[in-house]
Amino acid sequence: MSTLQLLFKNRRAGETVFMTGYKATGGYQALEKALTKMSPEEIRTLVKESGLRGRGGAGFPTGVKWGFFPADAPGPKYLVCNCDEMEPGTYKDGELLAADPHQLVEGMILSAFALQTGVGYIFIRYAYEQQAGYLRKAIEEAKTAGYIGKNIFGSGFDFELYVHGSAGRYILGEETALLNGLEGKRPNPRMKPPFPATRGLFGRPTTVNNVETIANIPHIVSGGALWFRDLALTPGSSGTKLYGLSGHFNVNECFELPVGIPLREIVENYGGGIRGGRKFKACLPGGASTPYLTAAHMDVALDFDSLQKVDSRYGTAGVTAFDDRTCMVAATLNLIQFFARESCGWCSPCRDGLTMMRWLLETIDNGQGTVEHLAMLKDQLENISGNSFCALAEGAMGPVAGLLNHFEQEIVDHIEKGHCPFRK
Amino acid sequence: MAQEEKIDSIGLLDENELAYFVAHANELEHPREMVIDVLRAIQKNHGWVPDEGVELTATILRLEPIEVEEVATFYDKIFRRPVGRYPIHVCDSICCWSNGGQELAEQFKQQLGIEFGQTTEDGLFTLLPSCCLGVCGCAPAVMIHQQHYGPLSREDVGELINRLRREASA
Numbered sequence: 001m002s003t004l005q006l007l008f009k010n011r012r013a014g015e016t017v018f019m020t021g022y023k024a025t026g027g028y029q030a031l032e033k034a035l036t037k038m039s040p041e042e043i044r045t046l047v048k049e050s051g052l053r054g055r056g057g058a059g060f061p062t063g064v065k066w067g068f069f070p071a072d073a074p075g076p077k078y079l080v081c082n083c084d085e086m087e088p089g090t091y092k093d094g095e096l097l098a099a100d101p102h103q104l105v106e107g108m109i110l111s112a113f114a115l116q117t118g119v120g121y122i123f124i125r126y127a128y129e130q131q132a133g134y135l136r137k138a139i140e141e142a143k144t145a146g147y148i149g150k151n152i153f154g155s156g157f158d159f160e161l162y163v164h165g166s167a168g169r170y171i172l173g174e175e176t177a178l179l180n181g182l183e184g185k186r187p188n189p190r191m192k193p194p195f196p197a198t199r200g201l202f203g204r205p206t207t208v209n210n211v212e213t214i215a216n217i218p219h220i221v222s223g224g225a226l227w228f229r230d231l232a233l234t235p236g237s238s239g240t241k242l243y244g245l246s247g248h249f250n251v252n253e254c255f256e257l258p259v260g261i262p263l264r265e266i267v268e269n270y271g272g273g274i275r276g277g278r279k280f281k282a283c284l285p286g287g288a289s290t291p292y293l294t295a296a297h298m299d300v301a302l303d304f305d306s307l308q309k310v311d312s313r314y315g316t317a318g319v320t321a322f323d324d325r326t327c328m329v330a331a332t333l334n335l336i337q338f339f340a341r342e343s344c345g346w347c348s349p350c351r352d353g354l355t356m357m358r359w360l361l362e363t364i365d366n367g368q369g370t371v372e373h374l375a376m377l378k379d380q381l382e383n384i385s386g387n388s389f390c391a392l393a394e395g396a397m398g399p400v401a402g403l404l405n406h407f408e409q410e411i412v413d414h415i416e417k418g419h420c421p422f423r424k
Numbered sequence: 425m426a427q428e429e430k431i432d433s434i435g436l437l438d439e440n441e442l443a444y445f446v447a448h449a450n451e452l453e454h455p456r457e458m459v460i461d462v463l464r465a466i467q468k469n470h471g472w473v474p475d476e477g478v479e480l481t482a483t484i485l486r487l488e489p490i491e492v493e494e495v496a497t498f499y500d501k502i503f504r505r506p507v508g509r510y511p512i513h514v515c516d517s518i519c520c521w522s523n524g525g526q527e528l529a530e531q532f533k534q535q536l537g538i539e540f541g542q543t544t545e546d547g548l549f550t551l552l553p554s555c556c557l558g559v560c561g562c563a564p565a566v567m568i569h570q571q572h573y574g575p576l577s578r579e580d581v582g583e584l585i586n587r588l589r590r591e592a593s594a
Contacts (some may be wrong), residue, residue, distance in 0.1 A: 088517035167501040169498065169499055252561040288556075331522070338518070
């Protein structure tokens with residue numbers, strides 16, 4: 001059975017759909033409906049009832065986040081879209097924007113109406129310059145059509161939308177670091193509280209949401225909360241999800257599939273199995289910060305709650321597969337190297353702890369590790385977890401925890417043999 | 425605001441760019457939000473951001489140079505040192521790593537005769553390691569001037585380098 005395509009409904013290989021194509025399949029009807037027939041509060045309630053959870057990795061319920069927002073407070077307020085998609089293995093927002101940029105634009109206008117924010121920013125990573133260009137064009141088209149600007153659909157609601165570029169660095173995906181970056185300051189994360197809903201961009205109430213999260217809003221307004229919940233396969237979940245496949249799959253593409261699809265289906269039906277007829281050994285189920293799943297997890301449903309039960313995370317649903325020849329120590333070393341390099345250096349658990357972990361994993365991978373190094377690795381895991389200033393180091397602990405949970409024997413093999421058992 | 429002295433962009437920005445940034449800085453409530461835009465424009469014109477570029481950005485946005493510098497040095501895609509005409513960002517994150525990214529990097533090093541962080545003698549290429557470029561379905565990949573190339577095979581490397589050499593001499 002094929003999945004109903006919402007986010008990828010206009011997606012054609014090598015094409016980008018703009019206003020004409022977008023409207024041809026119902027684009028901007030949700031916006032018209034919302035601005036002419038619904039109150040901001042009704043939309044916020046609808047989003048809450050839909051069960052939509054943030055698609056940027058953390059999975060926080062969008063309606064609850066919006067519930068903290070002082071929509072009725074006077075003065076400037078901001079809606080910021082986080083398109084700093086930089087977690088290795090995650091490329092779904094880039095695919096969405098390359099196919100159908102108006103979806104995000106409509107979602108932004110609609111969300112801004114729901115939150116009563118007059119200004120929106122789309123913060124987009126340096127490497128997505130092509131997508132930034134598509135967004136600028138889509139915004140111009142929306143302005144011409146009267147969907148952005150003054151008194152949209154005669155509702156009295158005014159909205160301006162800007163695309164804001166960046167210049168690299170993973171930490172910008174952390175919402176408070178992003179706000180510093182957007183303000184033109186050095187993008188260290190900020191202390192919370194105050195949360196952005198209280199004091200965010202330029203000190204004003206701000207909501208930061210992911211691209212895919214916002215792109216879902218028009219569909220929820222069109223289809224309703226119950227319909228949206230029913231799109232998912234598991235109870236308590238809702239909606240579809242963009243799964244970006246990578247690593248050792250035969251097919252490394254991005255698919256829109258239900259939340260709650262079992263891992264086996266991703267691996268066998270969509271990934272087309274593992275390349276070269278080799279065996280599936282493990283995967284990162286939702287980006288570089290999510291603990292590994294193994295062949296024992298084939299029947300686990302990919303959704304927020306089911307993955308939490310097996311000590312992993314749904315994350316961004318970017319699934320990176322590893323075949324049976326992969327050394328999981330080396331894979332984890334690669335991941336830790338990424339996080340250590342991308343640390344902003346603000347707090348010591350992250351700045352020093354990740355560097356220490358990289359050294360430990362390197363030492364073990366080189367065959368020079370001892371049982372003391374293994375003990376130190378566990379010690380670092382315990383002491384970094386829960387002690388860093390923001391979620392970067394916490395996320396970096398995901399693959400290390402996964403390594404120790406499922407592949408500790410591989411570490412021991414490296415130590416006992418004095419070399420990597422996977423390298424000839 | 426008696427600060428209407430004419431700013432000399434010393435060739436780092438063209439007249440239109442300078443006029444645009446100055447006008448926006450006067451109009452925006454928080455001109456500082458443009459710091460990356462100005463730095464990127466300077467880099468686009470000059471290849472990298474020299475000290476004078478940091479000072480120019482500070483002047484336009486009415487900031488202290490240190491406030492620009494602490495931003496400029498934070499980002500890995502802003503160059504505060506000279507680079508070649510084609511900086512090649514080679515992705516070394518997990519998806520590229522699992523698809524021969526290390527071998528691809530070696531191939532570039534070999535064919536260009538340089539290590540990471542170095543520039544070829546003809547000033548054309550600088551080789552840089554980069555974190556995930558967001559094209560994980562096309563691994564292994566590199567990025568040159570915000571354009572992605574991937575998946576790249578061993579043979580593609582020579583072809584790509586030759587094409588850029590031809591483009592540079594045209």
